[in-house]
Amino acid sequence: MDLILFIITGAIALIGAGAMLISRNAVHSALFLLMNFGAIAVLFLLLQSPFLFTIQLTVYAGAIMVLFLFVVMLLGAEQVENATPDRLAWSRPLAMALGLALLAVAGVVALRTPSAAVPDSAQALGFGEPSQLGKLLFTDYLLPFEITGVILLVAVIGVVVLNQRGRKL
Amino acid sequence: MDLLILVIQCFVITLAVTGGFAYLTLFERRVLARLQNRVGPNRAGPNGFLQPIADAVKLFFKEDIVPSRADKWVYLVAPAMAVIPALIIWAVIPFGCLNINWDYAACFNQSGAGLHNILQIADIDVGVLYLLAITSIGVYGITLAGWASNSKYSMLGSIRSSAQLISYELALGCAVLSVVMTYGTFSTRLIVLQQGGLWGVVPQILGFSLFLVASTAEVVRAPFDLVEAEQELAGGYTTEYGSMKFALFFMAEYIKLIAVSAIAVTFFFGGWRFPGLETLGRGMTELAGPVVGALVMGIVSLAAFLLKVLFFLFLSVWVRASWPRMRYDRLMTFGWKWLLPLGLLNIVYTAVVFVLVPGQAVASVVLCGVGLITMGVAAGLSRSARPAGIVKAARVSGD
Numbered sequence: 410m411d412l413i414l415f416i417i418t419g420a421i422a423l424i425g426a427g428a429m430l431i432s433r434n435a436v437h438s439a440l441f442l443l444m445n446f447g448a449i450a451v452l453f454l455l456l457q458s459p460f461l462f463t464i465q466l467t468v469y470a471g472a473i474m475v476l477f478l479f480v481v482m483l484l485g486a487e488q489v490e491n492a493t494p495d496r497l498a499w500s501r502p503l504a505m506a507l508g509l510a511l512l513a514v515a516g517v518v519a520l521r522t523p524s525a526a527v528p529d530s531a532q533a534l535g536f537g538e539p540s541q542l543g544k545l546l547f548t549d550y551l552l553p554f555e556i557t558g559v560i561l562l563v564a565v566i567g568v569v570v571l572n573q574r575g576r577k578l
Numbered sequence: 579m580d581l582l583i584l585v586i587q588c589f590v591i592t593l594a595v596t597g598g599f600a601y602l603t604l605f606e607r608r609v610l611a612r613l614q615n616r617v618g619p620n621r622a623g624p625n626g627f628l629q630p631i632a633d634a635v636k637l638f639f640k641e642d643i644v645p646s647r648a649d650k651w652v653y654l655v656a657p658a659m660a661v662i663p664a665l666i667i668w669a670v671i672p673f674g675c676l677n678i679n680w681d682y683a684a685c686f687n688q689s690g691a692g693l694h695n696i697l698q699i700a701d702i703d704v705g706v707l708y709l710l711a712i713t714s715i716g717v718y719g720i721t722l723a724g725w726a727s728n729s730k731y732s733m734l735g736s737i738r739s740s741a742q743l744i745s746y747e748l749a750l751g752c753a754v755l756s757v758v759m760t761y762g763t764f765s766t767r768l769i770v771l772q773q774g775g776l777w778g779v780v781p782q783i784l785g786f787s788l789f790l791v792a793s794t795a796e797v798v799r800a801p802f803d804l805v806e807a808e809q810e811l812a813g814g815y816t817t818e819y820g821s822m823k824f825a826l827f828f829m830a831e832y833i834k835l836i837a838v839s840a841i842a843v844t845f846f847f848g849g850w851r852f853p854g855l856e857t858l859g860r861g862m863t864e865l866a867g868p869v870v871g872a873l874v875m876g877i878v879s880l881a882a883f884l885l886k887v888l889f890f891l892f893l894s895v896w897v898r899a900s901w902p903r904m905r906y907d908r909l910m911t912f913g914w915k916w917l918l919p920l921g922l923l924n925i926v927y928t929a930v931v932f933v934l935v936p937g938q939a940v941a942s943v944v945l946c947g948v949g950l951i952t953m954g955v956a957a958g959l960s961r962s963a964r965p966a967g968i969v970k971a972a973r974v975s976g977d
Binding site for chain 1: 649651652655703704708710711712713714715717718721722733736741743744747764
């Protein structure tokens, strides 16, 4: 049952990712990416982690993609112009090579990890709990957590400062 | 067996919610009419009881069109994307407690041992987060409908909607977070269970007010219905939709309204609980055996829940009849400069009071007092915060 669900969800995620790259319309791309995010959220659910499932939905599907769509729609930049020559022609082969390299590394890691190191579902049950995650964030990983917070704050302040400068001119 | 029960539950809840939507439209039209000194629809059946059916038949027979310049696929998918979140949000809301292991007492058990409650589909330990996640993807239906229609009115409506929903989601999240902090759990079942003594509205009076406003904005009801603003946008995102596709948007909007009312009841008004429910369950079990006890308990708790939801629905209609639509800049100012800071303050209050004051009941009352004072101060500040120039100009033109 789990395996069948995993195969279906994985296929949907892959189709979404592929269609996102191929699609010529930015809004369609955004929708396929949304499909991909949804499928990945379901994969978290299959890994017995409802917390990560909801976070994936809230943060990626609910906040980031909405902002993407908002900007795309506001700028009216849905269609890719075919007439303009691609100035970043070198980026495509480079991205492909790097992507393949990443895939190879992931494959090597996955094959080398002994199956005993993979926690079974009973062990994993306690992992995704919000209380456990919160405890880890505020004890062992306090410094990275705080640094992330400061980085986000810097971004917010940057937006306000840039906006103020524009107003004075 | 369990799978069969689950499938039946899903069917029943989907049908019940859809039926609830149909009669909510009638309820709203009748109450609104009364509030405006009219009679309202009363021709089809006794007291207009068949009006929703007449409306549905009418919508079925309307011509189903796709605008020629519309983005066809997105145009067709958008109504579905509006309805699906409105329906799946019901999965974690407890409507009552009907334990089909026939033991009423398990409903009041903290650990939930021996509990098989068929009036809640999924009791997951992150239920509150699930509610927030589904609310946050509810914006897609509206946004995509506006974009795919390829019409400027629809487009303006959908841009307004995405900005509004993103802004008010923050205040909503803050209000919900303070509830979670009060009860120390993400599970909707446990939140209801802990409201046996004081309802959540006492410690979270400020949180409740914020939730009420933010959730009204989140389901784009009056006075926050700029998204459809008939006078300026000719109906907003639904302008280019007709027939059943329009009906689906209409349905999603009303089902979301019922859902946020149910969530408000669950978080702040004790869910399916009311005083004396436990005594009733015990009494019926002693009188007529455990099966009757559990059944009575289930029916009474469901009725209590529905009555509370009905109160909120009436409140929503009342608000719609009483307040004019907000201006767009005021809407943004209100969301970002008042609701969000108040929500953050409320989180700080909740944390500090529950750590410093011993005892849940005392802390709740203290929190209630602090919340009321804060609301009073905020109301006073918002009155004095108007720019002097505008007041002077208004006075001059008044003379």
